[in-house]
Amino acid sequence: MSAVGTWLTEPFVQPFMQRALLASLMVGVICSVVGCYVVLRGMAFLGDALAHGILPGVAVAYLLNGNLVVGALIAAVAVAVGIGLVSRSGTVREDTAIGIFFAAALSLGVLLISTIRTYATDLTHILFGNVLGVSSFDLWLTGILGVVILLVVVLLYRQLLVTSFDPVFAMTLRLRTEWLRMLLLVLLALTIVVSLQTVGVGLVVAMLVTPGATAYLLVRRLLPMMTTAAAVGAVSAVGGLYISYYANVASGAAMVLVATILFFVAFLFSPDRGVVWRWVRR
Amino acid sequence: MTRSLVATGKAGWLRIRRGAAMDVAVCLVMCCIVTGCAGSGEGGASDAEMETGPVLAAESFLADIAQNVAGNRLTIQTLLPLGADPHGFEPTPGDVRKVAEAAVLIVNGAGFEAYLDDLLAGAGGDRMLVEASAGLKPRSGPGERDPHFWLDPVNVKTYVENIRRALATFDPEGADEYASNAATYTLELDQLDAWVKGQIQTIVPERRLLITNHDSFSYYADRYGLRVVGTVLPGASTGVAPSAQQMTRLITDIKEAGAPAIFLESGANSQLAQQIARDTGAIIVTGLYTHSTSDPDGRAPTYLDMIRYNTIAIVGALR
Numbered sequence: 278m279s280a281v282g283t284w285l286t287e288p289f290v291q292p293f294m295q296r297a298l299l300a301s302l303m304v305g306v307i308c309s310v311v312g313c314y315v316v317l318r319g320m321a322f323l324g325d326a327l328a329h330g331i332l333p334g335v336a337v338a339y340l341l342n343g344n345l346v347v348g349a350l351i352a353a354v355a356v357a358v359g360i361g362l363v364s365r366s367g368t369v370r371e372d373t374a375i376g377i378f379f380a381a382a383l384s385l386g387v388l389l390i391s392t393i394r395t396y397a398t399d400l401t402h403i404l405f406g407n408v409l410g411v412s413s414f415d416l417w418l419t420g421i422l423g424v425v426i427l428l429v430v431v432l433l434y435r436q437l438l439v440t441s442f443d444p445v446f447a448m449t450l451r452l453r454t455e456w457l458r459m460l461l462l463v464l465l466a467l468t469i470v471v472s473l474q475t476v477g478v479g480l481v482v483a484m485l486v487t488p489g490a491t492a493y494l495l496v497r498r499l500l501p502m503m504t505t506a507a508a509v510g511a512v513s514a515v516g517g518l519y520i521s522y523y524a525n526v527a528s529g530a531a532m533v534l535v536a537t538i539l540f541f542v543a544f545l546f547s548p549d550r551g552v553v554w555r556w557v558r559r
Numbered sequence: 560m561t562r563s564l565v566a567t568g569k570a571g572w573l574r575i576r577r578g579a580a581m582d583v584a585v586c587l588v589m590c591c592i593v594t595g596c597a598g599s600g601e602g603g604a605s606d607a608e609m610e611t612g613p614v615l616a617a618e619s620f621l622a623d624i625a626q627n628v629a630g631n632r633l634t635i636q637t638l639l640p641l642g643a644d645p646h647g648f649e650p651t652p653g654d655v656r657k658v659a660e661a662a663v664l665i666v667n668g669a670g671f672e673a674y675l676d677d678l679l680a681g682a683g684g685d686r687m688l689v690e691a692s693a694g695l696k697p698r699s700g701p702g703e704r705d706p707h708f709w710l711d712p713v714n715v716k717t718y719v720e721n722i723r724r725a726l727a728t729f730d731p732e733g734a735d736e737y738a739s740n741a742a743t744y745t746l747e748l749d750q751l752d753a754w755v756k757g758q759i760q761t762i763v764p765e766r767r768l769l770i771t772n773h774d775s776f777s778y779y780a781d782r783y784g785l786r787v788v789g790t791v792l793p794g795a796s797t798g799v800a801p802s803a804q805q806m807t808r809l810i811t812d813i814k815e816a817g818a819p820a821i822f823l824e825s826g827a828n829s830q831l832a833q834q835i836a837r838d839t840g841a842i843i844v845t846g847l848y849t850h851s852t853s854d855p856d857g858r859a860p861t862y863l864d865m866i867r868y869n870t871i872a873i874v875g876a877l878r
Binding site: 288290291293518521522523525527528 | 651800801802803804805806807810830831833834835837838
């Protein structure tokens with residue numbers, strides 16, 4: 278095999294790296310597709326809030342000896358639904374509701390964790406993520422939830438599209454906009470939990486927002502934007518894993534930084550909206 | 560009195576959380592509160608001394624060693640709850656108060672109590688600080704100092720001497736008693752050392768291989784002729800995760816050496832170890848006591864029991 282070939286395959290000789298590759302590819306694609314809505318509807322803050330909102334669920338699951346991912350799932354959906362319900366009638370703005378729920382959930386989580394005085398390594402694990410420790414169960418869970426998320430995005434493509442871009446038109450079509458908004462919140466919650474094992478709470482927002490934002494600079498329509506974002510997400514995941522292997526650095530952070538570099542390349546050189554071309558044309 | 564009740568109640572709670580049956584938890588906690596009190600005076604201290612003891616030891620195994628030196632004259636209290644990971648320990652206001660009230664604080668030293676400086680600054684005041692491992696030479700290795708001296712019983716003889724000297728300074732009237740207690744306990748340590756040696760001898764030399772969660776068994780391995788093939792977490796602390804390269808190297812090393820088992824301390828996260836075991840065919844042995852004794856009715860309520868339990872687990876997996 279050629280030197281380049283060896284260089285490319287060497288990291289994935291070990292089964293744990295194969296699992297890591299599969300997990301980060303799935304997460305890269307799922308995050309990026311859902312992330313398109315996050316970028317278009319300005320839900321980045323919500324993504325961050327949900328990522329932190331999982332904390333009490335994780336703590337309770339740990340205290341009850343349950344599965345941490347399931348705990349995170351329940352908490353994230355609860356926070357999502359809570360934000361959705363409180364901001365429903367419009368008396369409380371959505372970002373205000375996010376601020377309230379996000380801080381409350383985070384505090385509850387910290388409070389619960391402070392009662393745990395034995396090893397809390399499990400908890401730091403879920404907060405910071407470790408793609409190297411991904412088990413087959415995690416892969417299955419990511420895979421199944423990923424398929425569910427992508428299926429919903431595909432099946433409700435038209436409805437979600439209309440409510441996102443033209444709420445007034447959506448009303449005249451008698452679409453249940455509130456219901457769709459809630460659904461999107463739940464989708465986001467699922468995506469975040471799925472990604473936690475791989476990139477951790479701190480970086481999950483970056484995987485949600487950055488590929489979508491990159492794609493938005495390159496294409497106009499939603500469908501191409503989703504596929505472009507998925508490609509950016511996948512390239513970031515695989516590239517990050519290589520960098521992590523060869524430079525001996527944390528894998529989640531490497532993935533996010535690759536995505537960030539791709540974003541800046543698009544920001545500067547995008548055919549339509551690139552800063553450099555605009556400057557040249559002037 | 561109330562204080563010790565709270566402390567034992569908590570210990571029971573921690574133990575239960577590791578078990579699965581939550582519905583019986585409340586009942587068990589109650590049992591521990593009722594029965595645990597009687598069993599908590601490890602060295603047989605009288606009830607009159609159960610109020611805030613003037614001597615505090617950071618970890619439970621240190622408290623047990625110190626209690627053996629103190630005999631019936633003093634009650635040694637423990638700062639860290641049973642089962643807590645000293646590497647990641649963060650003191651609560653109650654812990655700061657315990658330290659503030661203590662006249663003597665015994666620590667392992669060698670950087671093991673990373674929280675110590677902040678804790679002492681928070682507690683203020685003056686107290687005698689005893690570094691039990693003082694005088695022991697950290698094993699030369701790459702990177703940080705390895706503070707896990709105590710897993711080698713021969714090193715603990717130095718602990719005993721340091722503690723004896725401190726207690727004799729603190730309470731000169733008891734000096735003779737402390738000296739005789741220390742001599743008795745040192746004898747027990749010698750017996751333990753001889754027993755472990757005999758146990759390890761029963762493992763064929765090619766299989767005297769350890770893989771541990773973090774680098775904690777080096778002194779033990781050095782003493783008894785075992786080789787640490789690698790550790791799941793790089794370094795002597797539990798607070799770091801391995802990189803992809805380190806995991807790959809570990810898996811290769813395990814396969815090359817043919818190491819049969821990965822040993823995890825009680826409470827350790829087995830997620831990475833499970834994936835490594837899966838990829839190498841090694842078995843996982845959990846529940847080794849490295850940083851804490853068990854609760855009084857557990858499998859390793861004293862320091863001597865910890866070493867015995869670990870040795871039996873290691874021999875059982877490697878033989």
